[in-house]
Amino acid sequence: MRRWIAAGLVAVMVGVSGCSAGQTGGSDPAPGKTSGYTLAGTELTESEFRYGLAPRPHMDVTYQPDVVLVEGGADAVRSVTADGLTWTIDAKAKGASELTPGKVMFVTSRGVGRVVAAQRAGDAIAVTIAPVEFTEVIRDGTFAGEQPVELDNVISYSSEGALWTDEAAVAAAAPATAAPAAAPVSAGAAVRPAAFTEGALGKAPAPGAGDKERVEMPRPATGAPKNTRSNGFTVVPKCCRGGVGADLTYDDSEIRIFGSFMVLMDKPRARFHLAVSGGRVTVAELQVLGGSGLKIDIEGASKVGTARQIDRQFTVPVDFSVPVGLVLGVPFSFTVTQTVLVKTAFSAKDGNVKAAGEYAINGAVGFGYRDGSWGLHKVQGPFIRSSLIDSIRGPSVGANGIILAFKTQFSIGFGAAGFSVGLNVALTVSTGVARGSALDQFFPAAPGTRDIGCRGASLTIDMSYNVGYTIPAIVEKVINFFLRVFRAKPIQRTGGIPNPPKTEKLFGATQYDPPSCAS
Known part of the structure; x- marks a missing residue:
């Protein structure tokens, strides 16, 4: 591999x-x-x-x-x-x-x-x-x-076919980055290929007839594509007048998952300001306006119980981009990228669980920076329209649950395929739903025995931001694996200010039904 x-x-x-x-x-x-x-x-x-x-x-x-x-x-x-x-x-x-x-x-x-x-x-x-x-x-x-x-x-712009969208390639790259580097690498030095030598390519293995080659990026399309694939999931990305999100489907005949997530938006738009002097960022402002809500739908089933679970993090292999045009000769774009985390915990064969919820938010999300000081634009909410916990369904056999997290990043700058550099702000919405006796697989453990009829749901919203770039962990692993072919120093997941990006918790809550399940 x-x-x-x-x-x-x-x-x-x-x-x-x-x-x-x-x-x-x-x-x-x-x-x-x-x-x-x-x-x-x-x-x-x-x-x-x-x-x-x-x-x-x-x-x-x-x-x-x-x-x-x-x-x-x-x-x-x-x-x-x-x-x-x-x-x-x-x-x-x-x-x-x-x-x-x-x-x-x-x-x-x-x-x-x-x-x-x-x-x-x-x-x-x-x-x-x-x-x-x-x-x-x-x-x-x-x-x-x-x-x-x-x-x-x-x-x-589709990146379907990139190595980090392939399950086997991701598995092969993971061990290559597990061991610590011989010496620490600073963020500034990491992207400079000081270790490159002209003989690197000549010493690399020659391709064989059965080797899988990297593919060319297909022609982009206007609007959202019908579907794409990443790490075994069929993904239908959604953008942009009504919001940003995706539908996910996974089915390997033993485990089946469906997830849907939307950041609901009314006429989404952004304002920005960025000043650089002497190679230093002195002023940076980004506001993304139009946020109106969150919509979540989760469903999962397993025929094998504890024998196997799903635990995957992957990128949605589509960048949604709007050209801003030339600003002082520099071509800027407004780009949206998405990253997904899916985890299951089924303890019973033929176990299943499903839930759906919708929440209202309002206001702008973003940040401001001037001469070393940061300020934030935070959305208000969420306010419940329909609760996840009220909708949880599934047979009360053992404990069954799913964790689903979506990171939606808004960027104004330049770059491609998730490597956009510039002003970045991201919302990460994490949800967990479970039904059964062992809810501490998903929520903080508490004394006492939980009843088989317990239901639990959690919702967390985090905002992260920086001026620079941010690469999903799974992409970083694969890129660093193949950069070794060129004897280039490994790249860092993030670069810019602050480094790593600052994360602010906007909301976090866990509910149990009945309330006695929390004790």
């Missing part, structure tokens, strides 16, 4: 000419061909729709000295892998020859990162990048949206 992951990476690097024509999901977009997507009255070209807007020099913005702006922007891009890490670009594009390990590539709003490897084949270069902090790209500049950015007319 590990061999085919590494070999698939090498295949991308040494077989550039084989994929540079961009045949997966359609031929290379012709220069100037329009996409049907309109931004501020101007229709994006097909290349801009696929790969993002190009940065432009501006007198009021200073880039860091190791940043390379690739001329031609989206028209210089031949293809990009589903994980967003390897970009194949035209070798003749101005700036392409400067893309050596250690430099920061900035080719489009989605193609931004520190170069860990670059391999030329014919008239194309395959460039593999790692995440960067905002201040590793911008040295000086003040950026603000004059009008609220509406989360409407979204572009859906």
